Amino acid sequence: xxxxxxxxxxxxxxxxxxxxxxxxxxxxxxxxxxxxxxxxxxxxxxxxxxxxxxxxxxxxxxxxxxxxxxxxxxxxxxxxxxxxxxxxxxxxxxxxxxxxxxxxxxxxxxxxxxxxxxxxxxxxxxxxxxxxxxxxxxxxxxxxxxxxxxxxxxxxxxxxxxxxxxxxxxxxxxxxxxxxxxxxxxxxxxxxxxxxxxxxxxxxxxxxxxxxxxxxxxxxxxxxxxxxxxxxxxxxxxxxxxxxxxxxxxxxxxxxxxxxxxxxxxxxxxxxxxxxxxxxxxxxxxxxxxxxxxxxxxxxxxxxxxxxxxxxxxxxxxxxxxxxxxxxxxxxxxxxxxxxxxxxxxxxxxxxxxxxxxxxxxxxxxxxxxxxxxxxxxxxxxxxxxxxxxxxxxxxxxxxxxxxxxx
Amino acid sequence: xxxxxxxxxxxxxxxxxxxxxxxxxxxxxxxxxxxxxxxxxxxxxxxxxxxxxxxxxxxxxxxxxxxxxxxxxxxxxxxxxxxxxxxxxxxxxxxxxxxxxxxxxxxxxxxxxxxxxxxxxxxxxxxxxxxxxxxxxxxxxxxxxxxxxxxxxxxxxxxxxxxxxxxxxxxxxxxxxxxxxxxxxxxxxxxxxxxxxxxxxxxxxxxxxxxxxxxxxxxxxxxxxxxxxxxxxxxxxxxxxxxxxxxxxxxxxxxxxxxxxxxxxxxxxxxxxxxxxxxxxxxxxxxxxxxxxxxxxxxxxxxxxxxxxxxxxxxxxxxxxxxxxxxxxxxxxxxxxxxxxxxxxxxxxxxxxxxxxxxxxxxxxxxxxxxxxxxxxxxxxxxxxxxxxxxxxxxxxxxxxxxxxxx
Numbered sequence: 001x002x003x004x005x006x007x008x009x010x011x012x013x014x015x016x017x018x019x020x021x022x023x024x025x026x027x028x029x030x031x032x033x034x035x036x037x038x039x040x041x042x043x044x045x046x047x048x049x050x051x052x053x054x055x056x057x058x059x060x061x062x063x064x065x066x067x068x069x070x071x072x073x074x075x076x077x078x079x080x081x082x083x084x085x086x087x088x089x090x091x092x093x094x095x096x097x098x099x100x101x102x103x104x105x106x107x108x109x110x111x112x113x114x115x116x117x118x119x120x121x122x123x124x125x126x127x128x129x130x131x132x133x134x135x136x137x138x139x140x141x142x143x144x145x146x147x148x149x150x151x152x153x154x155x156x157x158x159x160x161x162x163x164x165x166x167x168x169x170x171x172x173x174x175x176x177x178x179x180x181x182x183x184x185x186x187x188x189x190x191x192x193x194x195x196x197x198x199x200x201x202x203x204x205x206x207x208x209x210x211x212x213x214x215x216x217x218x219x220x221x222x223x224x225x226x227x228x229x230x231x232x233x234x235x236x237x238x239x240x241x242x243x244x245x246x247x248x249x250x251x252x253x254x255x256x257x258x259x260x261x262x263x264x265x266x267x268x269x270x271x272x273x274x275x276x277x278x279x280x281x282x283x284x285x286x287x288x289x290x291x292x293x294x295x296x297x298x299x300x301x302x303x304x305x306x307x308x309x310x311x312x313x314x315x316x317x318x319x320x321x322x323x324x325x326x327x328x329x330x331x332x333x334x335x336x337x338x339x340x341x342x343x344x345x346x347x348x349x350x351x352x353x354x355x356x357x358x359x360x361x362x363x364x365x366x367x368x369x370x371x372x373x374x375x376x377x378x379x380x381x382x383x384x385x386x387x388x389x390x391x392x393x394x395x396x397x398x399x400x401x402x403x404x405x406x407x
Numbered sequence: 408x409x410x411x412x413x414x415x416x417x418x419x420x421x422x423x424x425x426x427x428x429x430x431x432x433x434x435x436x437x438x439x440x441x442x443x444x445x446x447x448x449x450x451x452x453x454x455x456x457x458x459x460x461x462x463x464x465x466x467x468x469x470x471x472x473x474x475x476x477x478x479x480x481x482x483x484x485x486x487x488x489x490x491x492x493x494x495x496x497x498x499x500x501x502x503x504x505x506x507x508x509x510x511x512x513x514x515x516x517x518x519x520x521x522x523x524x525x526x527x528x529x530x531x532x533x534x535x536x537x538x539x540x541x542x543x544x545x546x547x548x549x550x551x552x553x554x555x556x557x558x559x560x561x562x563x564x565x566x567x568x569x570x571x572x573x574x575x576x577x578x579x580x581x582x583x584x585x586x587x588x589x590x591x592x593x594x595x596x597x598x599x600x601x602x603x604x605x606x607x608x609x610x611x612x613x614x615x616x617x618x619x620x621x622x623x624x625x626x627x628x629x630x631x632x633x634x635x636x637x638x639x640x641x642x643x644x645x646x647x648x649x650x651x652x653x654x655x656x657x658x659x660x661x662x663x664x665x666x667x668x669x670x671x672x673x674x675x676x677x678x679x680x681x682x683x684x685x686x687x688x689x690x691x692x693x694x695x696x697x698x699x700x701x702x703x704x705x706x707x708x709x710x711x712x713x714x715x716x717x718x719x720x721x722x723x724x725x726x727x728x729x730x731x732x733x734x735x736x737x738x739x740x741x742x743x744x745x746x747x748x749x750x751x752x753x754x755x756x757x758x759x760x761x762x763x764x765x766x767x768x769x770x771x772x773x774x775x776x777x778x779x780x781x782x783x784x785x786x787x788x789x790x791x792x793x794x795x796x797x798x799x800x801x802x803x804x805x806x807x808x809x810x811x812x813x814x
Binding site: 027028030031032045046047048050052054081082083084085099100101102103114138142143144150151158159160161162163164165166167168169170171187188189190191193194196197198199200201202203204205206207208209210211212213215216221229255257258259302303304308329330331334336358360365373375376377378380381383384406407 | 457461488489491492509510569571575577594595601607610611616617618623636666710715741743767772782783787
């Protein structure tokens with residue numbers, strides 16, 4: 001019989017596993033990877049005061065009180081070349097022509113926008129508006145301050161984090177390697193998709209759905225083998241997989257039926273420790289999780305929709321743990337609010353995942369539950385996401401507002 | 408001067424451009440790609456009736472009225488081998504042992520779960536519960552019906568769509584190629600990150616932020632060159648880029664200042680048609696969009712945060728158009744509801760994008776506006792997303808519920 005645990009207890013075992021190796025990659029390969037070392041600023045950015053506008057670098061005090069009717073008269077000291085150091089300091093009567101991004105000369109503390117000036121002649125301008133100190137200027141270290149942490153280990157690398165690294169002249173980052181996740185498909189009736197199934201056989205779907213879910217969640221899928229319902233064949237495939245995989249998914253054979261060898265095979269693996277054989281969820285109850293050294297070894301239900309849902313709810317956090325992700329932002333598991341369009345019954349004693357389709361309805365969204373057995377891929381193709389009915393609930397009533405966990 | 412158009416008008420030009428080439432890829436390379444041809448079912452799945460349980464295949468009628476106190480007595484006809492055709496039909500007195508996924512024999516129309524049976528001897532079982540026709544059975548074509556469209560051209564390929572393809576024996580799919588997006592960084596003061604900036608120079612951030620945004624949105628970034636503020640150098644780089652890029656981003660020089668050559672260079676390109684020089688948004692006003700044959704050519708503001716926001720709001724839909732995406736689901740631009748923690752002022756006459764950080768607050772979220780100039784990468788690093796203040800609004804009041812468009 002199954003020895004069922006709750007999904008919460010199962011998920012608490014995420015911390016039994018530690019993150020895998022790290023690697024050092026050029027910035028252009030780091031998007032969406034997980035940082036393995038903090039990005040620390042080794043310098044101030046900018047290292048000099050820069051203008052944010054085209055105009056004139058001045059002492060702010062020289063412009064105080066300036067207006068259309070009473071402009072300040074200033075003398076043009078120089079035109080500052082981009083990417084070069086200004087040659088002259090700016091005094092009380094002076095203004096130096098500057099472009100956006102140009103370096104503010106000594107003496108100046110602000111920039112008057114060109115729109116608020118008028119050239120009287122080649123040496124002289126009138127200023128029609130006052131500026132405050134540091135107006136239209138980026139000060140030294142205003143963007144990035146030396147010796148501060150810019151992005152922490154365990155966080156996902158976004159475009160702006162790469163911008164920060166670039167600003168600091170960091171050309172490579174330490175990131176966690178992508179976990180290699182082995183997939184073994186079991187079942188006498190399962191044939192590879194390259195093969196024409198005989199009557200009574202079906203093609204291996206789960207290999208592809210699981211591989212794609214692994215990719216979407218930052219892993220490398222590695223297909224190990226299609227094995228028949230046979231202890232020795234499955235044992236051999238598992239032994240092979242744990243040589244080089246960081247996680248292993250065994251699709252099918254996870255229950256306690258005549259053809260269910262997964263639990264026996266896992267138990268025979270060296271150092272295997274069974275965490276769960278059965279989880280109080282629907283679909284997905286006959287799920288196995290074991291720990292083999294640092295490798296989470298999963299027995300997943302063979303029903304395609306069940307296996308995908310178990311991946312979504314239970315497997316994914318373990319994959320992210322191996323991949324080094326920490327403090328994942330609470331909003332990154334994308335949900336939308338929707339109104340349930342009919343009653344959904346649920347059995348107490350298990351957390352139930354109901355596949356729903358979303359439909360826009362004026363300003364809100366409707367969630368339409370999808371009927372169908374968990375062996376049907378169709379139910380997943382039609383669905384946009386899941387709603388979760390808690391273990392102690394008998395179901396949800398029509399018109400309830402629900403959070404739809406999107407695929 | 409700028410000739411400013413609204414973001415809505417600019418976005419209406421998405422349909423001036425058509426999708427690019429297609430390619431034929433094995434399933435394991437198709438995750439998150441855009442389908443270029445419908446997936447059509449060429450057969451029924453399953454092609455035979457399958458059991459969804461371990462148990463006995465029976466005629467449902469043989470179990471009617473069965474109960475613990477009044478079981479039906481049935482004779483075991485055979486044990487059906489997985490992946491094989493059953494050898495014997497099932498009559499009114501018969502039951503054939505079957506596993507999950509096994510083929511239902513002729514005559515049988517349902518499966519009694521093993522839990523509701525008891526073996527009396529090797530030839531005989533008692534059934535304690537009645538089943539209905541098709542109970543615990545997946546019927547022919549119940550999952551996928553021949554000649555129906557399973558997933559449409561223009562839709563993104565999800566794990567479940569690959570499962571459908573696999574079920575149908577489809578080994579490769581037609582998908583749109585990833586658009587190649589060229590990036591040119593301009594500015595006399597900009598140096599490559601491999602180089603030590605002199606005083607007055609800064610490292611090229613925008614190349615990396617934009618490349619990463621391109622990757623996240625399904626394109627291939629292709630860095631063309633760092634060019635100085637010089638018409639001829641920029642023209643040469645653009646000429647080179649439009650030979651092989653599907654879209655071109657020119658970072659910096661998009662305004663009307665002394666160093667702003669982008670508009671002149673684009674105008675000189677053969678067949679160039681300027682769609683916008685200036686968009687009524689903040690930040691990002693000095694944005695250029697031109698059409699050069701089927702290539703959207705963008706002049707982006709050099710300020711790093713402005714360029715990223717313009718990409719997020721305006722460039723992205725064009726990239727997806729080139730990539731063939733159609734009818735993108737309304738919920739796929741991820742937003743979360745949050746409560747604004749202080750007043751935000753906005754100028755009328757332009758759509759304003761305010762960077763905000765999110766903070767969990769009991770059951771809801773707070774949106775904290777981030778102060779800082781649009782030349783600061785820091786403002787993007789600290790932000791989790793944007794709130795949009797419409798053109799005709801003077802701002803938003805503290806405590807307003809806002810939709811935060813997540814990065």
